[in-house]
Amino acid sequence: MLPSLSCTIFAGLLIIFISRLLRVRRSSSLPLPPGPPSLPILGNVTVMPSSHEWLTYDKWAKIHGDIIRLNVFGQSLIILSSLETARNLLDRQSAISSDRPRFVMISDLMGWDWAVQFMSTGHRFRKYRRTVQQCLQPQSLSAYLPIVEKGSRELLKSLLEDPSNFQAHIKHHSGGMMMSILYGEQEGVLRDQYVSKADAAIDGLVEAGNVGKFYVDFLPFLRYVPAWVPGAGFQKQARLWRRQAREMIEIPFENTKKAYENGVATPSVTETLIRQQLLTTAHITDPELIMGAAGVLFVGGGDTSLSALDTFILAMVLYPNAQKRAQAEIDSVVGGDRLPEFSDRSSLPFFECVLSEVLRWNPAVPLGVPHRVSENTDLNGYQIPAGATVLVNQWAILHDEKEYPEPFEFRPERFMPPSDDPMPLNPREASFGFGRRICPGRHFSDSLLWMIMVRIVAAFELDKQRDASGGVVEVKGEYLSGLVTRPAPFACQITPRLKLAEELESFH
Numbered sequence: 001m002l003p004s005l006s007c008t009i010f011a012g013l014l015i016i017f018i019s020r021l022l023r024v025r026r027s028s029s030l031p032l033p034p035g036p037p038s039l040p041i042l043g044n045v046t047v048m049p050s051s052h053e054w055l056t057y058d059k060w061a062k063i064h065g066d067i068i069r070l071n072v073f074g075q076s077l078i079i080l081s082s083l084e085t086a087r088n089l090l091d092r093q094s095a096i097s098s099d100r101p102r103f104v105m106i107s108d109l110m111g112w113d114w115a116v117q118f119m120s121t122g123h124r125f126r127k128y129r130r131t132v133q134q135c136l137q138p139q140s141l142s143a144y145l146p147i148v149e150k151g152s153r154e155l156l157k158s159l160l161e162d163p164s165n166f167q168a169h170i171k172h173h174s175g176g177m178m179m180s181i182l183y184g185e186q187e188g189v190l191r192d193q194y195v196s197k198a199d200a201a202i203d204g205l206v207e208a209g210n211v212g213k214f215y216v217d218f219l220p221f222l223r224y225v226p227a228w229v230p231g232a233g234f235q236k237q238a239r240l241w242r243r244q245a246r247e248m249i250e251i252p253f254e255n256t257k258k259a260y261e262n263g264v265a266t267p268s269v270t271e272t273l274i275r276q277q278l279l280t281t282a283h284i285t286d287p288e289l290i291m292g293a294a295g296v297l298f299v300g301g302g303d304t305s306l307s308a309l310d311t312f313i314l315a316m317v318l319y320p321n322a323q324k325r326a327q328a329e330i331d332s333v334v335g336g337d338r339l340p341e342f343s344d345r346s347s348l349p350f351f352e353c354v355l356s357e358v359l360r361w362n363p364a365v366p367l368g369v370p371h372r373v374s375e376n377t378d379l380n381g382y383q384i385p386a387g388a389t390v391l392v393n394q395w396a397i398l399h400d401e402k403e404y405p406e407p408f409e410f411r412p413e414r415f416m417p418p419s420d421d422p423m424p425l426n427p428r429e430a431s432f433g434f435g436r437r438i439c440p441g442r443h444f445s446d447s448l449l450w451m452i453m454v455r456i457v458a459a460f461e462l463d464k465q466r467d468a469s470g471g472v473v474e475v476k477g478e479y480l481s482g483l484v485t486r487p488a489p490f491a492c493q494i495t496p497r498l499k500l501a502e503e504l505e506s507f508h
C-alpha cells in the first residue's frame with residue numbers, strides 16, 4: 001500500500017481501537033464470546049479466511065463453541081453456528097438485531113442505497129421492505145407462475161438444442177424469467193440487454209461484497225479520501241460500479257414507464273407499482289422506490305436461484321440413484337408424456353425431499369446476510385456488544401451430523417424417515433435467514449425452483465460427460481466462494497428422455 005493512504009489508515013485505526021476498547025470495557029460484566037487468539041489493534045485480521053469462510057468458521061466453532069467472536073480492527077464479528085443461538089438472538093431479540101452493518105463501499109460509494117438488503121433499519125427501510133413484501137405476497141405470486149411455467153419450457157428447449165452450455169442457459173433463462181416478472185413481457189433482445197446490464201452491476205456487487213476486500217468497509221473515514229490520492233483506486237472502481245447499478249435499475253424502469261404511458265405495458269411488478277402511485281396523483285411520486293423494489297428482487301432472487309439450480313444439476317449427476325427415483329416417481333404420477341405441472345406437486349413427495357436436500361446440501365447463502373446488533377445484549381451467558389456484526393453459519397447448521405447423518409452426502413430420503421424416527425430440521429428453517437430480515441422471496445423461490453427442477457429431471461437424463469475416448473469426465477463438486485456460492489463450472493451430459501423430447505420440439 002502507498003505511504004499517504006497507509007498513514008491515514010494507521011491514524012484512523014488507532015482512534016477506532018481506543019474508543020472501541022473503552023466502550024466494550026464499560027458495557028457488561030458478562031464475558032465476550034471466545035474466539036481465536038487476536039493481536040493488539042489488528043485483532044484477528046491476519047487469520048481471517050479469504051474464501052469459503054463458512055468452512056473455517058465451522059472449524060473454529062468446533063474448538064470454541066457455537067458463539068464465537070472475532071475482532072476485526074477492534075470491531076466485533078460474532079459467528080453463530082447453531083439454530084438455537086441464531087433464534088435466541090435474531091428471532092427472539094429481533095427488535096435489536098435486525099439492523100445491517102454499514103456497507104460503506106456498496107451503499108455509500110457504489111450507490112446501492114436503494115437496495116433493501118443493505119439498508120439500515122428505520123422509516124425508509126420499513127417502507128421499502130413493505131413494498132418488496134407486497135410484491136411477493138401469495139396473491140401477487142399467482143400472477144408470476146405462468147411466466148415461470150413458460151420460462152421453464154424455454155429453458156428445456158435451450159437444453160435440448162445446446163446441452164453442453166447448460167449453466168449458461170440456466171443463468172440466461174432464470175434471469176429472463178425474473179426480468180419478465182419485474183418489467184413485463186419483453187422482446188428477446190431487450191430482455192437480454194437488461195440481463196447483461198444486471199450481470200455487470202451484480203459482478204461489481206459480488207466483488208465489493210467480499211468482506212475484507214475494501215478497507216473502507218472497516219474504516220469508513222476512508223470514503224473521504226479523494227480518488228487522486230495514491231492507493232485510493234477503490235474510489236474510481238466504485239464510480240464505475242455505481243454507473244452500472246444505476247443503468248440496471250433505470251433503463252428497464254424508464255422503458256416500462258413509457259410502455260405504461262402508451263397503454264402497452266404488460267402486467268409486471270413495475271407496472272403494478274407505477275399504477276398504484278398514479279392512483280392518487282398525476283405523477284409518479286417515488287420512482288426511486290419502484291426502481292429499488294424491482295432491482296432488489298432481481299438481485300435477491302437471481303444469484304440465489306441460479307445457485308440452487310446448479311446445485312440441483314450437480315446432485316443429479318453425482319447421485320444417479322436419487323435421479324432415477326425422482327424420475328420413476330414423476331413417470332408414475334405424470335405419465336412420462338407431458339411435463340409436470342404445479343397441480344402435480346402434492347403427488348410427488350420424493351421430489352419434495354429432493355428440493356429440501358438441495359437447499360441443505362450446499363446452501364446458496366452459506367453465511368446468510370450480516371445483521372448488526374444495535375444495543376448491548378446477552379446471549380447464552382455471553383455479552384454481545386452494541387454495533388457487533390452477526391453472521392449465522394447456515395452451512396454449519398445444515399451440516400450438523402447429529403441432525404443430518406453423513407451431511408456431505410446428497411440423501412433426499414433423509415426427509416422421509418421411518419414413521420417412528422424424528423423428521424430432521426427442515427432446511428428452510430435455516431437457509432433463508434432470521435428475524436425481521438428473513439428472506440421475503442422464500443415462498444416464491446420455492447415455487448420457482450420446484451417447477452424448473454422437476455421439469456429438468458422429467459425431460460432429461462443427467463449424467464457425467466464422456467470424453468472422445470469414452471472415458472468418464474470426473475466431476476469434483478467444488479464450490480465458488482462468495483456471499484452467494486455456487487458450483488464451479490462442471491461438465492454434464494444432458495440427453496432427452498424420449499417422449500418428452502417430442503413435446504419440447506413442438507414448443508415455440
Ligand code: HEM
Pocket residue numbers: 116117118129132296297298300301302304305308363364365368369370371431432433434435436437438439440441442444445
Ligand atoms: C434459494 C433461494 C434463496 C435463498 C437461499 C435466499 C436466502 C436469503 C437470505 C439468507 C437472506 C438474508 C436474511 C437475513 O438477513 O437474515 C435473504 C434476503 C433477501 N432475499 Fe432471499 N433467498 C432466496 C431467494 C430469493 C428470491 C427468489 C427473492 C426475490 C425474488 C429474494 C429476495 C430477498 C430480499 C429482497 C432479501 C433482503 C431482505 C432484507 O434485507 O430485509 N430471495 N435471502
